[in-house]
Amino acid sequence: MISRSGELSAVDRIDTSVAHPARRYNYLLGGKDNFAADRESGDALAAAMPTIRLAAVENRMFLQRAVRFLARQGVRQFLDIGTGIPTADNTHEVAQAVIPSARVVYVDNDPIVLAHARALLSSTSEGRTAYLDADLREPEKILAHPDLDATLDLSEPVALMLVAILHFIRDDEDPRGILARLVAALPTGSYVVASHVTWEYLPPAVTAKLEANNDNGQFRARNTEQFADLLDGLELVEPGIVSVARWHTDDLPQPRPSVQDVSFNGVVARVVR
Structure with missing residues (x-):
């Protein structure tokens, strides 16, 4: 169905024959909102890196800890880009458990996520x-959206959530410029929460297998230095850029998963002028 604006409806935009990152991530997390192409893609990644499901879970737990940490600092507004398909303890649920008046805007380009928006809302x-x-x-487009303006007050601190999404932005798509534009719209005292796949801890043989699954070139793993470059101008909150399995985990069961098994870096950074 075509809308009055000439755009395809959410249902008509769903292509079940091609794996989509949000649906594949849902599959790796043990969800049911995925299709055969997503499962095939996820299984291929798991064949190359058997701990990838653990990595997905640890990344999700990092998001939840970061939201809880910032809410306890008094941050009550969250802009979550690359939301993914809803699962347990979404951003608004974690934030509002600490601050019931917290406001959250979710952003995603997957029509399956749109179909689940009612649960997110x-x-x-x-x-x-x-x-x-x-x-x-x-x-x-995100910053000018009327629903963002109606929900968030950009004169007050906002936590910009970019969890497991920047690695889907190629270098030629200017990820640093995209992040800089979003940060420029936020006041001092805001934060950026980001996680990013890294292959710096993996053996070359495993990296080669993972690269073989990136035949469309859309995926871009970045090491710690490259990840830090995207965050230029932000003030990193302790402990800085670390494995998502190591970020603020003192109260979690030990030992934690190894950085090799998780291969995700995470960070919380403060917006300063």
Whole structure:
């Protein structure tokens, strides 16, 4: 179905024959909102890196810890780009458990996520949530969206969530520029929460197998230095860029998974002027 604006409806945009990152991630997390192409792609990655499901779980736990950490610092607004398909303890649920009046705007470009937006939009009576059908590559569209303006006050601190999404932005798509534009719209005292796949800890043979699954070239793993370059101008919160399995985990069961098994770096950074 074509909308009045000439765009395909969410249902008509779903291509079940091609794996999509959000649906593949859902599969790796043990979800059911995925198709054969997503499962085939996920299984191929698991064949190359058998601990990839553990990595997905640890990355999700990092998001939850980071949201809880910032909410306890008094941050009550969250802009979550690359939301993914809803699962347990979404950003608004974690934030509103600490601050019931917290406000969250979700952004994703997967029509399956749009179909689940109603679940994302549930909220405490004091808080508020909204969902934008948009792409990280179009920061101006996100910032100019009326639902963002109606939900968040960009004169007050906002936590910009970029969890497991920057590695889908190629270098020629200017990830640093995209992030800089979003950060420029946020006031001092805001934060960026980001995680990024890294292959720096993996043996060359494993990296080669993972690269073989990146035949369309859309995926871009980055090491710690390259990840830090994207965050230039931000003030890193202790402990800086570390494995998501190592970020603020003192109260979690020990020992934690190895950096090799997880291969995700995470960071919380402060916006300063």
